[in-house]
Amino acid sequence: MSSVQDVIYNWLTIKVVCDARPDDTAAVETKKHFEEMLSEHKISNIDITTDDVMYYVTYNHEDESKKTRFPRELIEIMLNQINSEPDKYVNYPEEK
Template sequence: MNLQDTMYNWLSIKVVADYRKDDQAAQDTCSFFMDILTEDHNVADLSVEVTEEYYVVYYVKDGKSDSKKFPSELIEALLSSIENEPKYNQ
């Protein structure tokens, strides 16, 4: 999985995990993608800035600072889907 896709997946599930602190599956999945970012892609010092339109992820890869922007509606889609599914909210 390339860096862009891994970061997108990590950020999407991070939003879910931050919102649903008692959701162990979300916490585990977030850790899984974090491991891929750090171990497979050599990413460190991740931080996220949330604006009205974007989530901006700042990070260091191989000693160089960089960032990636993701549209808010795409990142929040997973949380919205989970929250709208009755079987996940019992």
């Protein structure tokens, strides 16, 4: 079982990718997976703020307000990798 911190970290990392690449179907599907994990861990009411160095996350866990933070460098690593090598991360849209 993943820790609450791990689930929030993974969700936030893929959320940043989705926000930058809303048509990336793999990222959207992965984000949905982590949103399900957030729900399973009873995490709700997530609010994210940033500054030049950190992402600050406030959330409710089992009806208790909590806070955590992550360095931008860690959260944005996946997006930076995609942006630096776009040929490796081609989007394959869903067939309709």
